Structure formats: C-alpha cells, structure tokens
Amino acid sequence: MSDKEAEFREFVNARMESLRGLAFLTCGDWQVAEDAVVGVLTKLYGRWSRVDNPDAYARTMVVRAAIDETRRPWWRREQSHGDAMPDSPTDDGTHAIDQRIHIRQALSRLPARQRAVLVLRFLEELSVQETAAALRCPEGTVKAYTSRGLEALRELLDERREGRRAIRNQ
Known part of the structure; x- marks a missing residue:
C-alpha cells in the first residue's frame, strides 16, 4: 500500500462518522447522507494528492452533495417518512x-x-x-x-x- 493510500485510509477512518453526521443534519435522511459521503470520498480519493485541505474539501462537498440530493425530483416524490425521528426518546x-x-x-x-x-x-x-x-x-x-x-x-x-x-x- 502506498503512502497516499495509507493517508487516505487514515483520513476516512478519522472523519467518516462526522461526515455522515454532517450529511444527515443537512438532508435529514441517513441513506442519502451515506450516499453523499461515499460519493464525496470517491471523488476525494482521485484528487487526494492535489487537495491542500482535505477536511475542508470533504466537509464542503458533503454539504453540497446532501443538498443536491434533496433537490432531485425523486426525493420529493419518493421520500419516506418511516425514518422520522420518534416523538420521544425510546x-x-x-x-x-x-x-x-x-x-x-x-x-x-x-x-x-x-x-x-x-x-x-x-x-x-x-x-x-x-x-x-x-x-x-x-x-x-x-x-x-x-x-x-x-x-x-x-x-x-x-x-x-x-x-x-x-x-x-x-
């Protein structure tokens, strides 16, 4: 494994949960949040050696991806409310x-x-x-x-x- 790959894996391990949380709070759907984060990390891997601040890049791109997902026509048509937060803690x-x-x-x-x-x-x-x-x-x-x-x-x-x-x- 190259140093580039090792750095990227370390970054993903350190930031994955916080990026998922950021995406979820932006779009309100865990599946869409997961898709947004995975898509962004895929793009980031290809640009890893050219990105000066990967944390800022990932955060920015995750927010944009989550917002873009909620703008798609299928989102309005197919959005499930089954993932809604409960009225009170369980x-x-x-x-x-x-x-x-x-x-x-x-x-x-x-x-x-x-x-x-x-x-x-x-x-x-x-x-x-x-x-x-x-x-x-x-x-x-x-x-x-x-x-x-x-x-x-x-x-x-x-x-x-x-x-x-x-x-x-x-």
Whole structure:
C-alpha cells in the first residue's frame, strides 16, 4: 500500500462518522447522507494528492452533495417518512436526548440551504467566511440564512414547547 493510500485510509477512518453526521443534519435522511459521503470520498480519493485541505474539501462537498440530493425530483416524490425521528426518546428519557431529538426534527423542517448554514456554523464551528466558501455564496447570504434559520428554529421549538404545555394543562 502506498503512502497516499495509507493517508487516505487514515483520513476516512478519522472523519467518516462526522461526515455522515454532517450529511444527515443537512438532508435529514441517513441513506442519502451515506450516499453523499461515499460519493464525496470517491471523488476525494482521485484528487487526494492535489487537495491542500482535505477536511475542508470533504466537509464542503458533503454539504453540497446532501443538498443536491434533496433537490432531485425523486426525493420529493419518493421520500419516506418511516425514518422520522420518534416523538420521544425510546428508552433513555434524559432531557438532553429529548432536546437533541426535537432540535433535529426542527432542523429537518428548515429549507436545505438554511439547514446547511446552521450545521456548518454551529455544529462544524465554521466562520461566516468559511461557510460562504463552502456553500459558494456571499458572506451576506450566510449571515441572512443564519439569522432566518435561527429565527425559524426558535419558532419551531417554541411551537413544540407550547404544544407540550397545552397537553400537560389538559
């Protein structure tokens, strides 16, 4: 095995899970996320020796691939809701897990670009400039999507809290 192949395998072993998570949070479907990551890693392997920052390259390409998958006509027509997150945690009952589930559900209801911006900015901890470069859009667009996405996320989470309060008060 060459040094190039060994470096690539090490990179894949170190980053595979986080890239899958990033893709899932971007598109909301584990199968599509897996396809996006595998496709990106295949392309990256062919360009491995020419890519200066493989981590940034992979992250950018995974987000783009996940967004592109959700734009395909079959996605709207064939999307299954069987993978939907459960309304409550199945066996753990802790508040943190419950919160993560509700945040993921709310994120899945945002438009793909807003969701991608929020995931890159807050999960991957990229700057506005890095996020703009990853999504090939102006920094002003990243700022606007961040603002709108956070506002929409707050509204969705507030709706959820209000609904839970109403149920408890009945």
